[in-house]
Amino acid sequence: ISCFGDSTGILSVEPRGGTTPYTYEWIGTGVPAEQKNKATIQNVPAGTYRVIVTDSHNCSIQRDYEIKKPQKLILNGYDITEPTCNGRHDAAVEINPTGGVEPYEFYWEGTNVLPYEQNQTNIAAGVYNVTVTDANDCEVKEEIVIKEPSPLKISLNGNTEICEGSPVDLNFSMNINRQWTIEFTDGNNTYTLNTDESLYKYTVTPTESV
Numbered sequence: 001i002s003c004f005g006d007s008t009g010i011l012s013v014e015p016r017g018g019t020t021p022y023t024y025e026w027i028g029t030g031v032p033a034e035q036k037n038k039a040t041i042q043n044v045p046a047g048t049y050r051v052i053v054t055d056s057h058n059c060s061i062q063r064d065y066e067i068k069k070p071q072k073l074i075l076n077g078y079d080i081t082e083p084t085c086n087g088r089h090d091a092a093v094e095i096n097p098t099g100g101v102e103p104y105e106f107y108w109e110g111t112n113v114l115p116y117e118q119n120q121t122n123i124a125a126g127v128y129n130v131t132v133t134d135a136n137d138c139e140v141k142e143e144i145v146i147k148e149p150s151p152l153k154i155s156l157n158g159n160t161e162i163c164e165g166s167p168v169d170l171n172f173s174m175n176i177n178r179q180w181t182i183e184f185t186d187g188n189n190t191y192t193l194n195t196d197e198s199l200y201k202y203t204v205t206p207t208e209s210v
Contacts, residue, residue: 003138004072018055073100100134
């Protein structure tokens with residue numbers, strides 16, 4: 001059996017001795033009815049089979065045979081690194097095939113992929129298809145979707161009259177929870193904030209009327 005689940009097994013016997021002609025009886029799951037009394041059975045699944053060979057004097061002998069199957073070829077999960085920002089081409093995918101018969105071959109379909117590599121880097125959000133083929137030409141296919149992060153947006157609390165020496169709250173609202181670096185200026189001073197909050201309030205006291 002080349003691939004898991006296939007019914008491509010073949011068993012054949014060639015008796016010697018006794019007195020011809022011989023008759024055959026195959027016993028086992030998957031033996032085609034029209035082949036049950038032939039010397040060769042084919043297109044049978046993995047399993048255990050017994051054949052009874054009888055000669056013209058009714059002398060008989062039996063033998064058991066096993067057809068083995070390889071492990072099922074599967075993609076044992078995959079790891080996706082999404083783009084860091086909307087529109088960036090810095091996403092990545094790592095796949096982990098198991099089973100079947102090594103070595104594996106890979107074929108990717110999608111924008112800017114390296115078609116014959118196992119893993120992909122520096123790609124954008126989108127839909128990608130990968131086919132993994134083992135040494136027996138068994139295949140497994142997978143569709144992988146990389147999501148696009150939302151576009152970055154920032155909202156302020158609008159226009160506010162600011163007087164010298166009077167504290168004022170600046171309210172920032174971002175649409176993504178992430179580590180942020182925020183820079184702003186009051187015309188004279190530049191302020192830098194670091195936060196991982198999507199909602200942030202900062203109190204500043206101007207030293208000069210604006």
